[in-house]
Amino acid sequence: MKEYFSIGETARLNHISIQTLRYYDKIGIFKPYYTDQDNGYRYYHVKQFFYLDIIKYLKCIKTPLEDIKRIISHTCTPERMQTFLDEQESVIEREMERLERARQLLHRRKNQLHEQVEIRTKKEEGLVYVRHIEGQTILKAATPQVNPHDQSDLYYRKLAEVLEERGDMVDNYYGLIYDLKPYKDSGDIYCNSVYTTIHDGVKIEIEGQNMTIDSFPSGEYVCISFDCSVTNYFSYYQKLYHFIESHGIQTDEKVYQISLPNSYDSLREEDFLTEFRVRKK
Structure with missing residues (x-):
């Protein structure tokens, strides 16, 4: 089974633009699994798609990119995620009002x-x-x-x-x-x-x-x-x-x-x- 996907394939499979993936790479939110040193092509591992779904979910609930970067870091635990979601719920409720x-x-x-x-x-x-x-x-x-x-x-x-x-x-x-x-x-x-x-x-x-x-x-x-x-x-x-x-x-x-x-x-x-x-x- 294929494990590595180009940036174009990753964009198509995850319904996200190539430009967005490049920007995520630039700001350190979602980086390719490896980059070919000869031609600069980015490649993503299929297991990364799960984490891309987390980013898409966080964006859907109106989470700023700066907060997303903090949340997806290795220091974020389920407890911290729960606290953040409580905070974000309050933000959404105020926006609904x-x-x-x-x-x-x-x-x-x-x-x-x-x-x-x-x-x-x-x-x-x-x-x-x-x-x-x-x-x-x-x-x-x-x-x-x-x-x-x-x-x-x-x-x-x-x-x-x-x-x-x-x-x-x-x-x-x-x-x-x-x-x-x-x-x-x-x-x-x-x-x-x-x-x-x-x-x-x-x-x-x-x-x-x-x-x-x-x-x-x-x-x-x-x-x-x-x-x-x-x-x-x-x-x-x-x-x-x-x-x-x-x-x-x-x-x-x-x-x-x-x-x-x-x-x-x-x-x-x-x-x-x-x-x-x-x-x-």
Whole structure:
């Protein structure tokens, strides 16, 4: 029975590339049984394939090459391998948690984009409308003396910092909350807080950061949507306010403003779809 195999045969039999075998040889992870001194050809013994399977297994469970080199050394015992696998299991579990957060973030963003498409359709009609909005958990930061036209980006950045510290991300969904009143112009509007949506049940350390975890209440909302600019902002607010007043609609007297990007190019002029929402009692 054949015992020695060339690098090409070894690669083919073990479903691994020749380049990888050469690299393993270079860094001392898996070396050929012998090298022909005349032509430099590498040859592997069939008994080595078992140990190559160990390396492939360790790679499959996301073990760094540096750790693999340490594990396959002659000093590694079954006891040490068991300890390492316990450690690696913890690494994989943390990675699974990270991927699950990424999946949840992706789903939230997809749902938001679906909602944005619906809002754009309403915007084209140019009318006040009523729609049902599901409740959402939000992370909220107090914003004293912040006008909707002021630079509220630093407050949004504070929200992002808190989420990123726990390995989460802001999902491009920012909002403002302020009182529903008969303002004379948009310069009289001051926001109570800014917020972003977060996953239900999330645990965030917010002590001393002037933030709260709250909920965006489920219910029927009177809404109007538009492509936001400083010049048209107040006219849309007035249109919504007068509609509510003229129809005698009872509300919780809060405006929830959301802004969603129409473009993703940071060098272009800001282009946001904005919706004002006021919940009916």
